Amino acid sequence: MTDPIRDHDRTADLFADIRPPGQDELQVLHLRLEVTAEAKGLLDVAYRTVDTPVGTLLLAATPAGLVRVAYEREGLDGVLEGLARQLSPRILSAPQRTDAAARQLEEYFAGDRNRFDLPLDLSLSRGFRRTVLSYLPRIGYGKTASYGEVAAAVHNPKAVRAVGTACATNPLPLIVPCHRVIRTDGLIGSYLAGPEVKQQLLDLEAGA
């Protein structure tokens, strides 16, 4: 009888000759997978990350449009797991689909763009929250509105708190400008990436 464990150890040297694939080889294969998956309609969510003045951002898109923008402090692995659960686990790192979003964000942070022109997929938000998010792009670049004003604008003036919740759970921050919604007393209020980032965005838009 041979000892299967010792036998396995002795056999390992036979395969030492097949070296582990290099990163560059795997990258080429990955790119090929991205392209074929997209062509065959199997890529339900394509994502990438971009570096910006407010930190690393995750951009994720379905075939319908940009579906999620996430700040690093939200925990990008957790965000992707959430997308797998809520949308589809057919998720690949594939930057092509979010090229336009990445370019427009770069222009925005350079001060060269004051509105985003991108197909959006709002399927991660429903009901009143979705109504609020659909309204927010009407608050123009460099302007602000209070939570109460937004509540009134969507014909639900008592829903001030719910407007705050809609902003706090905005799946498309920056693109859907929840950072332009501030407190009635003039304080800037909270922001999912922290109040200092909200201030930074308002300063950028004020041309400061």
Place this chain on the structure above:
Amino acid sequence: MTARPPFEEVVSRHGPTVLRVCRAVVGPVDADDAWSETFLSALQAYPRLPADANLEAWLVTIAHRKAIDVTRRAARGAIPVADPPLQATRRGTDDRDLDLARSLAALPEKQRFAVVYHYLGGLPYREVAVIIGGSIESARRAAADGIANLRRTQGTRS
């Protein structure tokens, strides 16, 4: 519904092993095609995969089918799998890889699959038997015979 990890995680965790398995089964030249077809099929079926499935065994099973497809296509195209032309030595494929690929290609099919899936794919014989058919004991025997044959051919190569 239990959550499945994003498919990207499956590719980064298992992609390297599946590529080694493909290289060992179909040789370095056709391995890229086999790998690509494996992960495309896997992506398609992924949402329906039972959440408690053994991902590695599942991928190797798909790779096994794709490898057979690729080998048949190569045979129809009259490309000699067991004796790849020297030009096939491209980036990422050194001569030792080709030596082992030749020795593996020379093994009877069942031995080759059993050796590769157990030793390169890391699958227990229970899973190997499911993929290649037959009993656990016959999978174990095929792997042992395959290793003995490989030792002989690799040992005689100067």
